[in-house]
Amino acid sequence: MEQRVSLKRTSLYVSGSSPANIIEAVFYNQDCIVYDLEDSVPTSEKDAARLIVYNALRHQRPAEKYVIIRVNGIYSEFIDEDLEAAVRARPDALRIPKVESAKEVQSISAKMAAIERQAGIEVGSIELWCNIESYLGILNALEIATADSRVVALALGAEDYTASMKAQRTKKGLEMFYARNALLMACRAAGVDAIDMVFSDINDLEGLREDVALARNLGFDGKTAIHPRQIDIINSYFTPSKKEIDYALRVLAAVEEGKRLNKGAVALDGSMIDKPVELRALTTIAQARAAGIKIGGENHAG
Amino acid sequence: MQLKHPAVAGTLESSDVQVTIHPNNGMGLDIRIESIVKAQFGDAILETVREVLAAFGVTDASVQINDKGALDWVIRARMQAAICRGVERSFDWEGEGV
Amino acid sequence: MPVNAVGRELPERIGNYIVKPYQGINAPEPTSKKVVSNRVLTLRPAGGSKVIGTLEEAIEASGLQDGMTISFHHSFREGDLIVGQVLTAIRNLGIKDLRFAPSAVVNIKNPSIVDFVRDGTITRIEASGIRGELGDAVINGLMDEPVILRTHGARPRAIEAGELEIDVAFIGASAADEYGNATGQIGPNACGALGYSFIDATSAGKVVVITDYLVNYPCVPASISQQYVDYVVVVEQIGIPEKIGAGATRMTRNPRDLMIAKRIADVIAASRLFENDFSFQTGAGSISIACTNYLAERMEERGIKARFALGGITANIVEIFNKGLVKVLEGSQSFDAVAARAIVEHPNIVEIDNAVYSNIYGKGCMLDKLNFGVLTALEVDVDFNLNILTGSSGEMMGGLGGGPDVAAGSDISIAALPIVRGRTPSVVNKVFTICTPGETVAMVVTEAGIALNPRHKHYEMLRDDMGKTDLKIVSIESLRQLAESFTGKPKQIECTDKVVCIVEYRDGTVIDVIRQIKR
Known part of the structure; x- marks a missing residue:
């Protein structure tokens, strides 16, 4: 299938309770802003936070960001009004906490469709990110990822997942190793993006570097951030290096050359270039471009 | 729309505004504005406050604005929250506030 | 009404002050005027001491009379205990109608300067800035005579040009001997460099050194030499060193300010002038300190060392010096205890005369040798003019300091500021008060x-250098529009015709005036 390329390296949570943070968040380098109605908003302020997020997006939606709203839990008393406010705010996506089954996704999607219809928004245009934060979510990750055409990403939540597993949360995160891989496999099978868990110690930038390096090597497309100072570090690991870009350019040039000469198989440096290698090269170039890297000499090999 | 009881929304943090609203039955609107940007934006704040009150059909209220440099949409959101709390109703999402 | 080179309408005269409009950065004419000094030949027979019992006695001995000019340095900043004590003593003696001409007005409380204006002790003020209570009172029309604000570079020029003649200079020193050799570098209340006092010592009619730490003769090191000093007064305490850096020397944790700081370091690192033996001044604000740290990282990565750094010395820049990243630090003031001590400990950390630092009429100045200068500002307009004095509601927010001098002197002057603060846009069509002319600002x-x-003179070079990076380059107009899209259009602040402050540029011309706010 055609692999989609989009930039979701960093998603920064911003509390719906803090106008100051919402305003400043526009200027950071994160690809996605997640306006939060859930954990960062006290129960007594849910009504006010909905109005803040709704008005923020209706009046001053950030132009160059992918905009997400995290609503409260599917079974909470807040979900219906959250959906009313969040859909009408017209974000790019909603992020749903603790998703455990395809049915849950479908029921949220149906409610969203009703609101979209009523508000004159194209039905199905608002995407879904499903937070996977329990063993059940991991076990059902593939059915969740393929439950509805709105689903474009699964995002891993470590705290609740480890609690559900009776596991201890550690900095090295070995207890998350299986969940990370399981979620990734489901995402790859479904063709959706895989977003890694939060690194919660905002003062440990070295720890963050190790953690995000591992996430990138495993194959994740991005990572959730909880503090602005994490953004540049995370971005840097999900931005291709010059060496990777140069290699990708050579791969694509070789493929072009092969097409021109009508060759079935193409080799570079003595290895065959198969379809996955070509796809990976395309992703690398798209990521680099989207990250603002100027790519010169694209035809230098041709 | 009639306010049932006093209500507050917002905080005194920087870039926020605290709206306090009281019923003022039969006495019209009494709007008082304190703002760190009153010189440049006092008129704009008053206009927004009046606009939101009118959208809700609130004709009798005493409104105290304590503004710490909130942008217009923040003032709007805090006014809406205070009124919804004062009239004990959810925001009219279907009408998108109108 | 004449219009100056930055488009400001100015009166021809303001009371007795004759306005010379700012003519542009290249306009200053060479001059063959002799330096003016009030210093007098003073015979002192051998023996005895210059120590005098009380401040009152010293003031009487100095011959201070109604209408004269007194001066102070601001090296203790918010921790200053000298200005209050001296003004109280002057008031006790019934002397009135003074011109108060410190290097900068420090925001002292109990007593406040406003009290001395209200009771007529002070009727004129000339300084680099007036903030806090005094600033608010002045802008609301406290004084009959306008306050003259001068940059660090403009003050020594005005003194030596005879436009600001000092009758009595009061110089606080953390250590002094009985003959007046004095320093800020040692003693229990050390404040470090006394760079602002050199010109006062050499130019004033009488010089009174005030200390709380009398040392055996001779005081070593001595920043102020005995040959300029008439009297020494010992008081209980001259200042609170912990308050010198209040607010000025902490690194910001605000993510937006950190982002701006990092971008400045990126810009510097992208410039072709960032090479071995470059020079810089990053300043002492909270963005500046973060910026210095990011810059140090870039220097380490690229193996580049700076020849010198200028300006106020902070613990932070001393740390970078100690890493060997900067060969020489030249400072006219110190912002904390580490910086105060550093001058004594390191031969390559040097106390300099503020006139050497910033006065172009002193046969050139050090900041004209800077490659990179970082400036902070309250507002910038679409012509790149900077306002560093007044808030957008017309309130007094800061002092001129050396910002306009640094902008004009450095190859690449970088103004750092967020586009909005709360609901206040800081990129605007016209700044409220022009302090730094736009042609001297390379980038924002x-x-x-x-x-x-x-x-800017180096626009092409910068455009080429920045074009090679992925830094986001935008037009100043687009920043203004973006700011306004957030805040809405601010209403113009209305002023009366009364001029309350005159803003002098480094060449003594008037770049702008501040008029009384209509309330």
Whole structure:
């Protein structure tokens, strides 16, 4: 299938309770802003936070960001009004906490469709990110990822997942190793993006570097951030290096050359270039471009 | 729309505004504005406050604005929250506030 | 009404002050005027001591009379205990109608300067800035005579040009001997460099050194030499060193300010002038300190060392010096205890005369040798003019300091500010008060992008260097529009015709005036 390329390296949570943070968040380098109605908003302020997020997006939606709203839990008393406010705010996506089954996704999607219809928004245009934060979510990750055409990403939540597993949360995160891989496999099978868990110690930038390096090597497309100072570090690991870009350019040039000469198989440096290698090269170039890297000499090999 | 009881929304943090609203039955609107940007934006704040009150059909209220440099949409959101709390109703999402 | 080179309408005279409009950066004419000094030949027979019992006695001995001019340095900043004690003593003696001409007005409380204006002790003020209670009172029409504000470079020029003649200079020193050799570098209340006092010592009619730490003769080191000093007064305490750096020397944790700081370091690192033996001044604000740290990282990565750094010395820049990243630090003031001590400990950390630092009429100055200068500002307009004095509601927010001098002197001057603060836009059509002319500002770095000034002397070089990076370059007009899209259009502040402050540029011309706010 055609692999989609989009930039979701960093998603920064911003509390719906803090106008100051919402305003400043526009200027950071994160690809996605997640306006939060859930954990960062006290129960007594849910009504006010909905109005803040709704008005923020209706009046001053950030132009160059992918905009997400995290609503409260599917079974909470807040979900219906959250959906009313969040859909009408017209974000790019909603992020749903603790998703455990395809049915849950479908029921949220149906409610969203009703609101979209009523508000004159194209039905199905608002995407879904499903937070996977329990063993059940991991076990059902593939059915969740393929439950509805709105689903474009699964995002891993470590705290609740480890609690559900009776596991201890550690900095090295070995207890998350299986969940990370399981979620990734489901995402790859479904063709959706895989977003890694939060690194919660905002003062440990070295720890963050190790953690995000591992996430990138495993194959994740991005990572959730909880503090602005994490953004540049995370971005840097999900931005291709010059060496990777140069290699990708050579791969694509070789493929072009092969097409021109009508060759079935193409080799570079003595290895065959198969379809996955070509796809990976395309992703690398798209990521680099989207990250603002100027790519010169694209035809230098041709 | 009639306010049932006093209500507050917002905080005194920087870039926020605290709206306090009281019923003022039969006495019209009494709007008082304190703002760190009153010189440049006092008129704009008053206009927004009046606009939101009118959208809700609130004709009798005493409104105290304590503004710490909130942008217009923040003032709007805090006014809406205070009124919804004062009239004990959810925001009219279907009408998108109108 | 004459219009100056930055488009400001100015009166021809303001009371007795004859306005020379700012003519542009290249306008200053060479001059063959002799330096003016009030210093007098003073015979002192051998023996005895210059120590005098009380401040009152010293003031009487100095011959201070109604209508004269007194001066102070601001090296203790918010921790100053000298200005209050001296003014109280002057008031006790019934002397009135003074011109108060410190290097900068420090924001002292109990007593406040406003009290001395209200009771007529002070009727004129000339300084680099007036903030806090005094600033608010002045802008609301406290004084009959306008306050004259001068940059650090403009003050020594005005003194030596005879425009600001000092009758009595009061110089606080953390250590002094009985003959007046004095320093700020040792003693229990050390404040470090006394760079602002050199010109006062050499130019005033009488010089009174005030200390709380009398040392055996001779005081070593001595920043102020005995040959300029008439009297020494010992008081209980001259200042609170912990308050010197209040607010000025902490690194910001605000993510937006950190982002701006990092972008400044990126800009510097992208410039072709960033090479071995370059020079810089990053300043002492909270963005500046973060910026210095980021810059040090870039220097380490690229193996580049700076020849010198200028300006106020902070613990932070001393740390970078100690890493060997900067060969020489030259400072006219110190912002904390580490910086105060550093001058004594390191031969390559040097106390300099503020006139050497910033006065172009002193046969050139050090900041004209800077490659990079970082400036903070309250507002910038679409012509790149900077306002560092007044808030957008017309309130007094700061002092001129050396910002306008640094902008004019350095190859690449970088103004750092966020495009909005709360609901206040800081990129605007016209700044409320022009302090730094736009033609001297190379670029503006904000959270929303970097704007290069097409009228700056190094525009082409910067455009080429920045074009090779992925830094976000935008037009100043687009920043203004973006700011306004957030805040809405602010209403113009209305003023009366009464001029309350005159803003002098480094060449003594008037770049702008501040008029009384209509309330």
